[in-house]
Amino acid sequence: MTETITHDVIIVGAGLAGSWAAMVASREGVTNIGVLSKVYPLRSHSGAAQGGIAGALNNIRSVDGKLESVPVGESGDDSIESHMFDTIKGSDWLGDQDSIEVMVNDAPGIIYEYERMGCVFSRLEDGRIAQRRFGGHSSPRANYAADWTGHVLLHTIHEQALRHGVRFYSEWQMMELIIEDGVCRGVVAMDILTGELHVMRAKAVMFATGGYGRVYQITSNATANTGDGVAIAYNAGVPLLDMEFVQFHPTGIYKHGILMSEACRGEGGYLLNANGERFMENYAPDKMELAPRDLVSRSEQTEINEGRGIGDDKQGIYLDLRHLGAERIMERLPQVREIAMSFLGVDIIDEPAPIQPTAHYSMGGIPTDVNGQVVIDADNTPLHGFFAAGECAAVSVHGANRLGTNSLLEASVFGRRAGYAIAEFIKGGAKLHPYSGDGVSRQRERLDNFMSKSRQNGNGRGQPEQVAAIAAELKQNMTDNCGIYRTEEKLLIAREKVRELRERFKRVVVMDSSQRFNTELLTAVETEHLLTFSEVIIEGALNRTESRGAHFRTDYPKRNDEQWMKHTLAQNTPEGVALSYKPVHIFWDRYPPQERKY
Ligand SMILES: Cc1cc2nc3c(=O)[nH]c(=O)nc-3n(C[C@H](O)[C@H](O)[C@H](O)COP(=O)(O)OP(=O)(O)OC[C@H]3O[C@@H](n4cnc5c(N)ncnc54)[C@H](O)[C@@H]3O)c2cc1C
Numbered sequence: 001m002t003e004t005i006t007h008d009v010i011i012v013g014a015g016l017a018g019s020w021a022a023m024v025a026s027r028e029g030v031t032n033i034g035v036l037s038k039v040y041p042l043r044s045h046s047g048a049a050q051g052g053i054a055g056a057l058n059n060i061r062s063v064d065g066k067l068e069s070v071p072v073g074e075s076g077d078d079s080i081e082s083h084m085f086d087t088i089k090g091s092d093w094l095g096d097q098d099s100i101e102v103m104v105n106d107a108p109g110i111i112y113e114y115e116r117m118g119c120v121f122s123r124l125e126d127g128r129i130a131q132r133r134f135g136g137h138s139s140p141r142a143n144y145a146a147d148w149t150g151h152v153l154l155h156t157i158h159e160q161a162l163r164h165g166v167r168f169y170s171e172w173q174m175m176e177l178i179i180e181d182g183v184c185r186g187v188v189a190m191d192i193l194t195g196e197l198h199v200m201r202a203k204a205v206m207f208a209t210g211g212y213g214r215v216y217q218i219t220s221n222a223t224a225n226t227g228d229g230v231a232i233a234y235n236a237g238v239p240l241l242d243m244e245f246v247q248f249h250p251t252g253i254y255k256h257g258i259l260m261s262e263a264c265r266g267e268g269g270y271l272l273n274a275n276g277e278r279f280m281e282n283y284a285p286d287k288m289e290l291a292p293r294d295l296v297s298r299s300e301q302t303e304i305n306e307g308r309g310i311g312d313d314k315q316g317i318y319l320d321l322r323h324l325g326a327e328r329i330m331e332r333l334p335q336v337r338e339i340a341m342s343f344l345g346v347d348i349i350d351e352p353a354p355i356q357p358t359a360h361y362s363m364g365g366i367p368t369d370v371n372g373q374v375v376i377d378a379d380n381t382p383l384h385g386f387f388a389a390g391e392c393a394a395v396s397v398h399g400a401n402r403l404g405t406n407s408l409l410e411a412s413v414f415g416r417r418a419g420y421a422i423a424e425f426i427k428g429g430a431k432l433h434p435y436s437g438d439g440v441s442r443q444r445e446r447l448d449n450f451m452s453k454s455r456q457n458g459n460g461r462g463q464p465e466q467v468a469a470i471a472a473e474l475k476q477n478m479t480d481n482c483g484i485y486r487t488e489e490k491l492l493i494a495r496e497k498v499r500e501l502r503e504r505f506k507r508v509v510v511m512d513s514s515q516r517f518n519t520e521l522l523t524a525v526e527t528e529h530l531l532t533f534s535e536v537i538i539e540g541a542l543n544r545t546e547s548r549g550a551h552f553r554t555d556y557p558k559r560n561d562e563q564w565m566k567h568t569l570a571q572n573t574p575e576g577v578a579l580s581y582k583p584v585h586i587f588w589d590r591y592p593p594q595e596r597k598y
Pocket of ligand 1: 013014015016017018036037038039041044045046047048049050051052053054103149150172173174176208209210211220221222224228259360378389390391392404406408409411440442446
């Protein structure tokens with residue numbers, strides 16, 4: 001039966017960002033918090049992260065290219081300042097420097113907080129947290145737990161949230177965000193087990209719904225990463241920031257996209273083309289395989305496009321780890337080895353692994369300030385009662401390209417900060433605003449439409465369509481026409497195709513009419529979300545006539561600061577996507593723009 005559920009705070013998403021916010025707000029005295037997750041909370045994508053979480057702890061230093069632990073009492077080479085500069089440079093000067101400063105300053109503290117909560121980091125012999133190298137970072141500052149980092153972080157924070165009395169709604173899918181008169185009042189959600197829809201009212205709502213890599217054919221993202229929060233916020237009138245910036249990770253498993261962590265290269269892995277050449281020499285002679293992801297992915301794609309790829313379709317590259325030796329691989333990369341064995345039948349101890357670039361991370365999302373408060377325009381006007389953090393948000397610390405290990409950090413730091421801000425908001429006397437709207441019936445109608453008999457009979461509007469076919473065509477379209485290398489010509493094709501698919505989507509029919517666990521129905525809902533924001537990605541990419549970070553236009557191959565050192569804001573209007581722009585926060589005296597070379 002449909003019922004109205006009331007909480008002080010509703011958080012959608014149980015990954016690191018949502019769990020941190022819930023735990024902290026609860027610890028600060030907010031007792032009535034509900035966290036929704038459409039998958040079992042510990043299956044949130046944060047748990048799939050392998051490589052590490054950044055933080056300048058200075059436990060390890062590099063001497064003549066070799067890593068050694070810094071003797072206690074001596075200082076290492078790393079600093080918060082250096083983490084900050086690396087992140088700004090990685091972002092290709094599109095990251096907001098005030099946000100980046102907050103993140104890198106909070107980093108060591110949050111890693112020690114994880115440690116105090118019992119997180120099982122890998123250790124140095126003297127017991128300090130072990131650190132490894134990662135792309136684009138000038139010192140070894142990835143703190144890790146073998147290649148299970150996200151898993152151990154998520155378990156640690158989830159346990160703490162339970163301990164503090166947070167209520168989890170496991171396998172509940174949020175369907176709609178309720179905003180009336182500029183005030184956020186709750187969400188409409190489905191209990192997937194029963195299929196029933198409920199209004200969930202709250203004084204504060206936070207989105208921590210993760211990324212949207214699933215809009216691409218080859219992706220490292222979990223099937224749940226369909227950008228629901230981003231699409232739902234956009235439909236509710238919240239603008240989206242910098243959606244054209246989508247990161248491709250250089251080492252997804254060939255033909256599958258499943259991630260082989262950057263830790264593989266952090267530990268010393270090589271990339272080889274079909275001629276056995278370490279081609280990174282030609283693209284980033286200094287950093288080689290440890291250049292940032294946008295650069296390495298583009299280098300791989302160039303090798304592939306010029307005919308030096310491997311595999312039956314020549315779309316692959318080799319990742320060679322053999323020289324690391326069995327002992328190091330077993331100690332540092334056990335999960336990667338298992339994944340390669342399961343999906344490729346390759347033991348990385350004896351053979352190189354075929355890989356290819358894979359859609360990995362969404363830099364753009366719901367704009368927020370450094371306390372998770374959602375802001376809706378270039379003047380940073382807050383939206384009352386609505387918060388967001390983690391991959392669905394854009395604060396923006398990653399700008400045009402994220403450095404590896406900065407995302408677990410971002411989700412943790414800004415999830416925690418949102419938790420404090422939400423607690424303050426509630427304790428400061430936030431109200432439960434009335435809601436008498438028809439969100440539930442609107443969503444019921446939307447779902448019933450997919451399953452209606454008249455649609456199955458063509459509805460007088462043409463042949464019924466299958467969700468799976470539309471999703472597959474969309475993903476192929478995004479990969480082919482809005483991927484690593486973009487041109488105006490291709491982007492126009494991409495836009496036409498999405499428009500065609502949106503029309504066809506109106507005739508989609510869901511054959512499964514069951515109430516309980518109707519995954520076909522939920523896939524239809526998610527596919528509608530993919531269609532919604534893919535148009536935003538394309539529109540932003542078409543307009544941005546320059547190349548910056550992960551957005552590379554072969555017809556405009558240079559970064560153009562004069563015209564384009566600004567964030568894109570995309571607003572949903574009856575006429576379609578409306579773009580406007582917002583200045584980047586730069587500390588001109590400290591980190592003025594430079595050419596980005598590695
Ligand atoms: C394979 C892989 C490896 C990675 N490795 C690293 C790494 O080593 N270091 C690093 O820094 N970063 C890494 N990343 C990136 C990083 O893991 C993510 O960006 C980060 O964990 C995102 O956290 P989050 O809390 O924002 O979202 P997630 O952890 O993705 O959680 C999203 C939550 O939202 C819920 N949700 C979504 N939609 C709905 C809905 N409609 N209704 C209800 N619930 C919903 C989901 O159920 C889930 O609980 C990796 C990413 C991948 C894919």
